[in-house]
Structure formats: structure tokens, C-alpha cells
Amino acid sequence: MEQNITLAGNIPVAANEDKMRSARRKRIILKIVQYAVLSLITVFLIFPFVVMIIRSFMRDGYSLAEFSAASTLKNWKDLFSDGAYMTPLLKTVIIVVVNVVIMPFASSLCAYSFARTKWKGKELTFALMLATMMIPASIVQLPLYVLFSKLGWLNSVLPLTVPNLFGGGAINIFLFRQYIRSLPKELEEAAKIDGASAFTRYARVTLPLCKPILIFVAVNAFTANWSDFMSPLIYMTSEDSYTLAVAIYQNTVGVRASAINVRMAAGVFMSVPPAIIFLLFQKNLIDGLTVGAVKG
């Protein structure tokens, strides 16, 4: 564009216009190609979920083309009237709410220690904590199953909540620590001079400044616990203790295996809360994801 304007004095007007026109045409074609690429990818990535939604409004045993003949609301009515999904929903909500409350606080408390206090063994403890991310879940699930069964915690929400009181996850502590270290120290030092105790400094000075990362950890706690499948599958085996994810899984085998499209409705239903949460907090989520991922 700029080049064309500066050249305008030297080149005959017609040739100049020609150039501008072809440049503009090129740009328009480029944009059309770009939109086509973006839309194709979107169609590809979104089509399974459109299928899931359509199927949730259809009777079983029909192909998608027969939608008008097979459309029904029965799957959704079944989903909401059937205890097979609604009791698990309640269980899931309890687990999610508890973890959304405790995980940000547990992890920020421990992160404060790693970011702002000095004690012997701090670096070693931090390294040992990070190393736990390498330990496969399947190595600890078995002994924990034995432990929880001895404590009589199986089939209750305790195995899925109590462990989170103890630090709330290594990756969350790591993210909190990075964030707290990036905050200016001066505020804390001022509070210290005013005689505030360490806990007051954590709760009154640092925590209010951690809002973005608090939201990130809370939102992650929501989606992780809402979607968690393996842990409840192992620790909650009696039918009246299923979470939503386990209920959907267990209903793929056994008596309810035939009700495929009720399962599709359950799938749509289960996808909606994380999607809403993601849309509401996308900025926090993407910033938080990249703190860990890019800085390594």
C-alpha cells in the first residue's frame, strides 16, 4: 500500500491503478482462502458434537438421514427422570464444589511457602513435589484403594476430596509459586514492618493479588473433577455411589447398554458445563496454560 503511494508520482496513473487492483484482488483471494481453511477445519472439529446433539434427539436404531422420522424428546426426558443419571449428577456436583473450594486454597498456601519463606530443605521438598508428576497414577491407585478400603472410605466422596486438602496438586502449586514470585515484594515487606504475621501476609496481602491464578486453579479443579473417570471408577464401585462419568461408562455395558441415544444426551449434558466455564474464563485459562507450558 505505502509503496504504491510513494511510487504514484513516477509511474503513469493507469499502470499504478492496475497494480493496486491486482494487489487488492490478491488480498481478497487470500482472505477467501483463509476463511475457507478456517471453516473447513471448524466443520471437521465440530461435526462429532453436532452428531452427538442430533443423536440425542433421535430414537435408537435409525441413521442420521432418517432424523425427521425418528426425532424424539424421550432421551432427554429419560435422562432427567432416570435415577441412573440424576443420582450420579448430585454426587459429581458435591465432589466438584468441594474441590473447587479447597484446591485453590490448599495449593496457594503451600506455594506461598515455596515462594516467600526461607527454610532448610525447601528446594529439596519442592523438587520432590515436582517429581511426583512423573509417578504414574496406576502405581499409586492400587495401594490407595487398599488404604481407602481399610479406612472405610470406598463408595464415599472422601477419596476424591480429602487428598486434595494436602496441597491441591503439584502443578497447581508450581503455577501459584511462579505467580507469587512475579508479584512485587514491597507490599509484603511493608505489612511485615506493620507487624503482620506470616499467615496474615499470605491471606491479606498475597492472596488477593493472586486472583487470576486462583480463578485458573478453581476452573481447572472444576473441569478435572467433573470429567474425572479413572479415580471414581476405582474408588466408587457400588451403583449408588457412581459419579456422572462412571454412570455413563457403566451404562455402556449391562442392562442399559441398548439405550445409546440416552447416553448421547448424557454426553451432551456433561459437555455443557465445561464448555460454559471455558467460554466465561477463556482468558484466564489460556494465560494459565501457557505459564506452565511455555516457560517450562
Add this chain to the structure above:
Amino acid sequence: MSVIVQNEQNEKKGFLTPRRRRALKGWLTGFLFALPVILGILIFSYYPAIQTFFWSFTDFNGLEITEWSFYQYEYMFTIDPDIWRIFGNTLLYAFVSVPLGLVLGYFLALAANFKVKGVPVYRLLFYLPVIIPGIVSGILFSTILGGNEFGVINEILHALGMSAGKNFKFFLSGETAMGSLLFMGVWTVGGSMIIWLSAFKNIPDTLYEAAKLDGANAWQRLVKITLPMSTPMIFYNLITGIIGALQCTTPLVIDAAGITGAPGSGFDNSLYFVAIKIYNEAFGGGAYYAYASAIAWVLFAFIGILTIIIFSTSKWVFYGEED
């Protein structure tokens, strides 16, 4: 005078001089803040890991231990007919799916970086499949990639003119099941797109401008600027991605009933992964805790060795001038 005062204090407080006391208090404060996580990693990570290590040398079945031996390892490597297939499947899946995801995520990020209106909306749509719960995408894709005429892709192909008798088998064949699972992973490529996008943002535009002036083409700019500048991110995501993929349990959902074998083993064991094997041994009714522990430790040892190899060969990682 001052000497006397100090002596008096020493007598009063003994070992704890004021300075030592302050230091101890500071130490204690910091330690107490971290106490929950110290207890947490001991109770919920390290102690259980050590427990399974010991169990792997016993015949523990949840009730009692009657003997100590190497039998579980012996059984694993010399008798269990499925185990090599399982290790092979797991390695193949981890070492294909993770790099594949990073490469596809790169191209998706290029598209998501187009300078056109509405791109943020497209980015959202690209990321949306990532936040769908795993159990949901499991049941969903066993329908989409259904191996008979009711599978959605087969339906579409029939509508487009594929002969009615012919169906793509997808998960219902030992030859195509692994490919189908990798194909399913393509839908969650939005995750690595986000990471590439922020990696792009961290690279100064001036580098690209200078390279363009020097006549570097798109490929050269990728190889000489984007990739070297993104190595910490590639490195981190390779490690965490591979560690995660080695523990994949998705087939447990796709093949919940176990069409030709144990639940989650896929058609002809084509999707039998280590984590699923461990689950089946421990919780599949037999309570073979000792054997499950032994397999889990082989997995852990492999992850540990892999991490050490990646870290010790990571001189190619560019961390910028500050670090």
C-alpha cells in the same frame, strides 16, 4: 556489662538464643505452610509407590502375603502371552500420538494466526473439543467411528455412494484400531494449538522481519527461527505428553465390553495398553495386586529412564539469554 547480660540470657534460655529462636521461628513458619503438601506427597505418592514396589516381589492379593519372590516379573516377561503386545501398543501410541499432536497443532496454530476478522471465534471452536470430558468423547467416537453400517462416517460414505455392503471397520479390526485411536486424537489438537500460539507470541517480530529481508523463505523461517525459539515449549510438551500417553486408558471406554478379550483391550488386543492391563489385573475381578504392582513398576521405571534421557540430551533446548 554486656557480657554479663548475655550470660544471663544464655542461662535463662539455654540453647535458644534470641537469634536462634528467630531463625527457628522463621523456619517453622515456612515449614508449616508447606506441611500439607509434604504430608500429601508422602501419604499419597511416595509411600504408595514404595508399597507397590514391595508388593511386586510378593504374591499379595489384597488379603495376605505368603511368599517373597521374583515370580511376578518372571511371569510378566516369560509367560504372560499378551505383555509384549501391550508394551508395543503403548510405546507405539505414545511415540506417535504426541509428536503427531505437536505437528498438527503447529499447522492449526498457523491457521489460527491468520490476520482475518473473527479469528478469536475460530480459535474457540478449535479448542472446544479439548474440554469435552474424556468419557464423553470415548462414547462419542465409538459411534462416529463405528465399524458397522451405523457408524457415522460409514453412514456418510454410504450416502456419498460407497457400496452398501462395504464398511470401514475402524475399532472392529486389529489392523485399523490403532490408526482409529490416533485419528481420534486429532480432534484434541486444539490443546497444542494454544501452546504454539503463545510460543509464537513470545518470538519477537523483528527476528522474522530481519530474516525476510535476508531472503529467508517460510520453511527456513520455521527451521531457523520458530523451532529453535520454541524448544523449551516443545521439550516440556514432549515430556508431559509422552508420560501422559504412556498411561492412556481411552480404549477402556471405547471397548468397555471387551469384544474379543479383556475389557478395553480392543479388537484382538490391538488397543491393549499398560494402564488398562494394570486396571484389569487389579480390579478386573482377580485382585492380582502383586502382578499389577510389578507391571506398574515396569511402567514407572520406563518413564523414569525416559525422563532422564530426555533431560540429559536436552542441550538443544534454548532458554533465552536470561537463564
